[in-house]
Amino acid sequence: xxxxxxxxxxxxxxxxxxxxxxxxxxxxxxxxxxxxxxxxxxxxxxxxxxxxxxxxxxxxxxxxxxxxxxxxxxxxxxxxxxxxxxxxxxxxxxxxxxxxxxxxxxxxxxxxxxxxxxxxxxxxxxxxxxxxxxxxxxxxxxxxxxxxxxxxxxxxxxxxxxxxxxxxxxxxxxxxxxxxxxxxxxxxxxxxxxxxxxxxxxxxxxxxxxxxxxxxxxxxxxxxxxxxxxxxxxxxxxxxxxxxxxxxx
DNA sequence: GGTTTAATAT
DNA sequence: TATATTAAAC
Numbered sequence: 708x709x710x711x712x713x714x715x716x717x718x719x720x721x722x723x724x725x726x727x728x729x730x731x732x733x734x735x736x737x738x739x740x741x742x743x744x745x746x747x748x749x750x751x752x753x754x755x756x757x758x759x760x761x762x763x764x765x766x767x768x769x770x771x772x773x774x775x776x777x778x779x780x781x782x783x784x785x786x787x788x789x790x791x792x793x794x795x796x797x798x799x800x801x802x803x804x805x806x807x808x809x810x811x812x813x814x815x816x817x818x819x820x821x822x823x824x825x826x827x828x829x830x831x832x833x834x835x836x837x838x839x840x841x842x843x844x845x846x847x848x849x850x851x852x853x854x855x856x857x858x859x860x861x862x863x864x865x866x867x868x869x870x871x872x873x874x875x876x877x878x879x880x881x882x883x884x885x886x887x888x889x890x891x892x893x894x895x896x897x898x899x900x901x902x903x904x905x906x907x908x909x910x911x912x913x914x915x916x917x918x919x920x921x922x923x924x925x926x927x928x929x930x931x932x933x934x935x936x937x938x939x940x941x942x943x944x945x946x947x948x949x950x951x952x953x954x955x956x
Numbered sequence: 957g958g959t960t961t962a963a964t965a966t
Numbered sequence: 967t968a969t970a971t972t973a974a975a976c
């Protein structure tokens with residue numbers, strides 16, 4: 708293969724709680740002549756990204772089952788900074804892969820990763836950029852405006868024109884007189900999840916979530932309702948019970 | 957008495 | 967099914 712064709716120096720951030728596999732990944736990626744940064748948890752990795760903006764081109768992240776909210780933190784950051792994310796897992800059942808891909812992951816790779824696969828991951832960086840340009844030209848609705856549970860990005864949905872947005876895409880107002888009830892869009896849901904995560908899963912109550920989200924015309928009741936329906940909340944509760952079950956039987 | 961959550965309604 | 971509303975529980 709022609710070494711010159713590879714985008715050497717691509718800055719890759721790897722997140723995996725298994726430190727031995729983290730070093731395996733680092734070794735493989737360095738062989739691809741990428742620049743590698745490694746982190747053992749999502750939280751630290753995200754603060755690195757916030758502190759060093761535009762120094763990461765691609766993120767490779769392990770699925771941290773059962774605390775899947777890490778994926779949602781990733782989503783928030785990647786959508787904010789436009790960094791493509793590749794998910795890796797030893798378990799590659801179709802439902803799981805589908806779930807991550809439809810939630811914005813650029814690729815889903817099965818462990819153990821071969822260097823042949825890593826040599827090609829740079830394509831996601833370009834694909835993402837091209838996709839963004841394409842969306843701009845077509846004046847297509849943004850993925851963030853789709854309902855957060857939609858399975859396919861091709862599904863047609865009316866845009867919420869009166870969702871007032873800032874430049875970074877953050878929803879600041881949900882008022883829409885055409886709609887009788889609120890629709891939780893991808894972006895609104897991300898902000899919700901970000902708020903839940905910034906509190907703990909134990910301290911995440913409707914009032915505090917609402918306070919952090921800073922979305923005009925969003926009510927405590929709406930947040931409460933969403934919190935009940937939130938699969939993330941549900942799953943983290945299961946995880947919590949799991950832990951307490953294991954620790955104190 | 958406000959807030960949260962379970963249950964129920966739409 | 968997703969969101970809203972009710973009402974019990976905290």
